[in-house]
Amino acid sequence: MDGSGLRVAPRRVRVVGAGLSGAVVARALADAGHQVTVQDERPHVAGNCHTARDPATGVMVHVYGPHIFHTANPEVWAYVNRFAEMVPFRHRVKAVAGGQVYSLPINLHTINQLFGRAMSPAEARAFLRARCETGEEAPRSFEDQALRLVGQTIYTTFFRGYTRKQWGVDPDQLPASILKRLPLRFDYDDAYFDHPHQALPRDGYTAMVARILDHPGIRLRLGQPFRGRLPQDADHLVYTGPLDRYFDRDLGPLGYRTLDFERFEGPGDVQGTAVVNYCDEDVPHTRITEHRHFSPWEGRVQGASPCFREYSRACGPNDIPYYPLRLLDDRRRLGQYSERAAAERDVTFVGRLGTYAYLDMDRAIERALDTARAINLAWAQEGKP
Numbered sequence: 001m002d003g004s005g006l007r008v009a010p011r012r013v014r015v016v017g018a019g020l021s022g023a024v025v026a027r028a029l030a031d032a033g034h035q036v037t038v039q040d041e042r043p044h045v046a047g048n049c050h051t052a053r054d055p056a057t058g059v060m061v062h063v064y065g066p067h068i069f070h071t072a073n074p075e076v077w078a079y080v081n082r083f084a085e086m087v088p089f090r091h092r093v094k095a096v097a098g099g100q101v102y103s104l105p106i107n108l109h110t111i112n113q114l115f116g117r118a119m120s121p122a123e124a125r126a127f128l129r130a131r132c133e134t135g136e137e138a139p140r141s142f143e144d145q146a147l148r149l150v151g152q153t154i155y156t157t158f159f160r161g162y163t164r165k166q167w168g169v170d171p172d173q174l175p176a177s178i179l180k181r182l183p184l185r186f187d188y189d190d191a192y193f194d195h196p197h198q199a200l201p202r203d204g205y206t207a208m209v210a211r212i213l214d215h216p217g218i219r220l221r222l223g224q225p226f227r228g229r230l231p232q233d234a235d236h237l238v239y240t241g242p243l244d245r246y247f248d249r250d251l252g253p254l255g256y257r258t259l260d261f262e263r264f265e266g267p268g269d270v271q272g273t274a275v276v277n278y279c280d281e282d283v284p285h286t287r288i289t290e291h292r293h294f295s296p297w298e299g300r301v302q303g304a305s306p307c308f309r310e311y312s313r314a315c316g317p318n319d320i321p322y323y324p325l326r327l328l329d330d331r332r333r334l335g336q337y338s339e340r341a342a343a344e345r346d347v348t349f350v351g352r353l354g355t356y357a358y359l360d361m362d363r364a365i366e367r368a369l370d371t372a373r374a375i376n377l378a379w380a381q382e383g384k385p
C-alpha cells in the first residue's frame with residue numbers, strides 16, 4: 001500500500017540513479033511494498049548533492065558545488081525532516097565586480113552602493129524604472145528580461161559577464177526564466193532565497209539520502225553504470241540519468257554545462273562567507289565556495305579552511321552534466337526525445353537529468369513523490385478486474 005491507500009501486487013523495480021530523485025522514488029515504491037534495486041555509476045549516493053568530509057581538514061564539503069535547501073512546499077519540508085535534522089540557514093551571497101564587494105541578490109544596499117546614492121525604497125524604484133527598457137510582449141531572453149527589470153548598468157555589472165562565463169553563450173540566447181530565479185529587492189533584505197523553509201542537513205545530504213534508501217525493500221548497487229533498456233529481472237525501470245544518454249544520443253546530444261573545481265586552502269577564515277561570486281568576465285571562475293561556512297554549528301576551524309574555485313565549461317560525453325543548457329536546438333531535441341520516452345513501455349523518466357529540467361532539490365523531491373504516486377496508481381488500475 002502507498003500513501004494513497006492503494007493495494008497493488010508487488011513489482012520488481014530497477015531505479016537508475018541514487019540521487020535525490022532516484023532515492024525518493026525508490027523509497028516511495030518500497031514503502032508501497034515493491035522490491036526496488038537502485039543502481040548508480042558513482043561510488044556514492046546523493047548524486048550532485050553529495051557531501052563528504054574534506055580528507056585534509058575534516059570540513060564537510062558539498063562535493064559538486066554549494067547546495068542550500070529551500071522550499072515553500074509543506075509536504076517536501078516534512079519529507080526532508082523525516083530523514084535529516086535540518087538546521088535553519090540563511091544563504092547570503094557576496095559579489096565582486098570592478099574591484100568592489102556588493103551584496104546579492106540585487107537589493108537596496110546594492111543599488112545605493114553601485115550608484116553612490118542614499119535612496120529610499122520608493123526613490124530607488126523610480127530611479128531604476130527611469131533606466132529600464134520597456135516592452136509590451138513577454139521578454140524574449142535573459143538579456144531582454146534584465147534590461148527591463150534592472151537596466152543596463154546593473155545588468156552589465158552583475159549579470160552579463162557572470163552569465164557568459166556560467167552558460168558559455170550570450171545572454172540574448174538564454175531564456176528569461178534563468179534570471180527570474182533571482183529576487184530583486186527594494187529593501188535591505190539580503191537573503192538569497194525567498195522561501196519560508198531554508199536549511200541545511202546537519203550531517204550532510206549524503207547521510208540524508210542514505211537514510212531515504214535505508215529500507216528492507218531497497219537493494220543498492222554503487223559503481224555500476226546502467227546501459228540498455230528494461231533489465232530482464234525488473235518489471236519497471238525508473239530512469240534518472242540523462243535523457244539523451246538513454247537513447248545513445250542518436251538524435252544528437254542535449255547541451256549541458258559541466259563544472260571544474262580547483263581546491264585551495266587558507267588559514268582560518270579565507271573569505272568571510274560561504275559563497276562569493278565573481279561577476280567580471282576577465283576573472284575566469286564564476287564563484288568561490290568556502291565550505292566551513294555551511295556548518296557554523298561545527299565551530300570555528302582552527303587550521304586550514306578548504307575553498308573551491310568553480311569554473312563552468314561545455315559538457316563533453318564523458319563529463320558530469322550539471323546544468324541543462326536548454327538553448328533553442330536543445331528544446332527541439334528535447335521534444336523529440338520526450339516523445340520517444342513517452343512511448344517506452346514500463347519505463348519512467350524523472351529528475352533533473354531524466355527530464356532535462358532545471359530542478360532545485362525541493363522540486364526534484366516533489367516530482368519524485370508525484371511520479372511514484374502515478375506509477376502506483378497506474379499499477380492499481382491495471383490490477384482492477
Ligand code: FAD
Nearest residue numbers: 017019020021041047048065067068226241351352360361
Ligand atoms: P542527480 O543529482 O544528477 O542524480 C542523478 C544520478 O544518476 C547521479 O548519481 C548519476 O551518477 C546517476 N546516473 C546517471 N546516469 C547513470 C547511468 N547511466 N548509470 C548509472 N547511474 C547513472 N538545488 C537546490 O535546491 N539548492 C541549491 O543550492 C542547489 N545548488 C546546486 C548547485 C549546483 C552546482 C548544481 C549542479 C545543482 C544545484 N541544485 C541545487 C540542484 C540539485 O543538485 C538537484 O535538484 C538534484 O541534484 C537533483 O537530483 P537528481 O537525482 O534529479 O539528479
Ligand code: UDP
Nearest residue numbers: 095158159160162163166178179181182277
Ligand atoms: N547570475 C549572474 N550573476 C550572479 C548570480 C547569478 O549573472 O552573480 C545569473 C546567472 O545567469 C545564473 C542565474 O543568474 O545562472 C541564476 O542564478 P542562481 O544563483 O540561481 O544560479 P544557479 O543556481 O544557476 O547557479
